[in-house]
Amino acid sequence: GQQLNQSPQSMFIQEGEDVSMNCTSSSIFNTWLWYKQDPGEGPVLLIALYKAGELTSNGRLTAQFGTTRKDSFLNISASIPSDVGIYFCAVRLSGTYKYIFGTGTRLKVLA
Amino acid sequence: NAGVTQTPKFQVLKTGQSMTLQCAQDMNHEYMSWYRQDPGMGLRLIHYSVGAGITDQGEVPNGYNVSRSTTEDFPLRLLSAAPSQTSVYFCASRKGRVNQPQHFGDGTRLSIL
Numbered sequence: 629g630q631q632l633n634q635s636p637q638s639m640f641i642q643e644g645e646d647v648s649m650n651c652t653s654s655s656i657f658n659t660w661l662w663y664k665q666d667p668g669e670g671p672v673l674l675i676a677l678y679k680a681g682e683l684t685s686n687g688r689l690t691a692q693f694g695t696t697r698k699d700s701f702l703n704i705s706a707s708i709p710s711d712v713g714i715y716f717c718a719v720r721l722s723g724t725y726k727y728i729f730g731t732g733t734r735l736k737v738l739a
Numbered sequence: 740n741a742g743v744t745q746t747p748k749f750q751v752l753k754t755g756q757s758m759t760l761q762c763a764q765d766m767n768h769e770y771m772s773w774y775r776q777d778p779g780m781g782l783r784l785i786h787y788s789v790g791a792g793i794t795d796q797g798e799v800p801n802g803y804n805v806s807r808s809t810t811e812d813f814p815l816r817l818l819s820a821a822p823s824q825t826s827v828y829f830c831a832s833r834k835g836r837v838n839q840p841q842h843f844g845d846g847t848r849l850s851i852l
Contacts, residue, residue: 632781659838670743670829670843671782678838716781720838725770725789726797727841729781 632717632730640736647704649733651717659720660693660700661727666713674715675702709737742766745830745844752820752851760815760847762830768842769835771813775799775826776846782829788813789835820851 634651641647651660659678663671675686677693677700684691688705704711717730746761764771772787774797784797788807802824804816813832817824827848831841 661840668845670831670845672843673840676838676840718782725772725787726784727772728784728798729774731779731781 632719632728634715634717634730634733636733637731638734638736640738641707643707643709643737643739645707647707647711647735648701649703649715649735650699650701651730652699653719654698656697657719658697658722660691661718661720662689662691662700662702663716663718663729664713665716665732671716704735707735707737709739711735712737743830743832743842743844745828745847747847748845749848750850752817752849754820754822754851756820758817758820758849760817760828760830760849762813762815762844763811764813764830764832764842765811766832766834766842767810768832769810770839770841771807771830771832772797772841773803773805773813773815774829774831775824776829777826785815785828822851825849825851 662674665671675691680697681695682693690703692701714732716732743764769790773785774782776782783799786805788794827846829846830844833839833841
């Protein structure tokens with residue numbers, strides 16, 4: 629089946645540092661999404677990308693839809709302790725109502 | 740402002756028992772879906788529905804049944820629970836138009852002994 633590969637799998641960073649993570653696929657997708665999941669809760673949508681090359685920001689978060697439509701990147705600037713959680717990328721399968729999710733990047737912020 | 744509500748939050752079952760996980764949304768969303776989340780595997784789609792009376796299989800449908808008799812509710816049934824179904828289950832909903840974001844519930848943590 630189709631897979632989304634997220635890297636890194638986990639990361640420890642110091643408070644105030646910038647964070648970068650990415651999501652790649654061997655297939656082309658036209659919708660890329662980034663979610664954050666806090667412990668004990670469901671995922672919450674952070675950013676949605678609908679156009680190749682698109683760069684979208686949400687506060688300290690910035691995400692880009694790769695020009696090849698096979699990848700996406702999420703950056704967090706000046707991290708804070710509440711950024712801790714698991715970040716998932718997701719794509720919508722073209723022509724369907726189905727979404728597939730990556731395996732997640734677990735972020736831990738050291739104060 | 741309830742959004743997507745899942746019940747129960749926790750459940751322990753014995754192998755072979757049956758159970759229904761409840762999901763309700765109050766946003767009049769056409770599209771609802773069930774995912775399971777296992778360590779290191781992200782979320783995998785079990786079943787989904789694009790409206791009342793319409794359901795379809797996702798990536799991992801075996802061992803689960805669904806029905807959609809109303810717009811608001813989308814229950815997930817385990818007819819004969821197996822240890823491999825130990826997981827965290829999430830329900831999600833969204834408006835039917837393409838490119839509308841999904842809203843997730845807080846999950847049901849299910850253990851099968």
